[in-house]
Amino acid sequence: MDSKSGPDIDAFREAALRCPIPAAVELIGEKWAFLILRGAFNGLQHFEEFQAGLGIARNILSDRLAKLVAGGILERSPDPSDRRKVIYSLTTKGEALLPVVLSIRQWGEDWGYGEMEIVLADSKARRPVRRIRVLAEDGRELALGDMTWISRDELHDKADKAA
Known part of the structure; x- marks a missing residue:
């Protein structure tokens, strides 16, 4: 993200070989997975x-639910009121994916379809939740140019010197 002298390819x-993004995208990075999560x-x-609410084909839904269960995102359990159902x-x-889904919704409102009639609100205060932002450790909002990648070793060295 810091590109003062250009990227070191x-x-x-x-670093990209160890990046968790490809595995995460493989698990949840397609339309139906996100819509199932939203549901x-x-x-x-x-x-x-899910089928009625999303209008998704049964075979696709079955495949995506199985993938989300295998990935540990959803769990299946027998319905105590009807053992034939799951x-x-x-x-x-x-x-833990709630901030991811919410940030995509907020991005869509900003850059796609405008504000929706229904907003996510704090159930106690009945006020909209704050927008998802990238924050520094001290709470400052950060923009892309305010960030850089560092090694965990450098992070631990800084912590050791501060102690």
């Missing part, structure tokens, strides 16, 4: 609810 390529965040639990629920790992 060799360093980028080496799960909004209380959809049964196959039929409940799909978010795992802790799945719930």
Whole structure:
């Protein structure tokens, strides 16, 4: 992100080989996965609810649900009220995707389709949630030019010197 002297392509390529983005995108980076997540965040639990709510073909839904379960994003459990049905629920790992889904929605409002009639609000205060932002450790909002990549060793060295 810091490009004062231009990118170091060799360093980028080496770091890119260990980057978690490709694996994350492989698991959740397609339209139906995000729409299933949106449904799960909004209380959809049964196959039929996802299918009716999303208008997705049964075979595609079955494939995506299986992929999200295998990836630890959703878990399957028998429905106690009807053992023939399965409940799909978010795992802790799945719930951790809320800021990702919300930031994509906010980006879509800003750059795509404008503000929607329905907004996500704090259930206690009944006020909209704050926009997702990149913040420094001290709470300052950061722009792209305010950031740079450093090694964990450098990070630990700084912490050791501060102690």
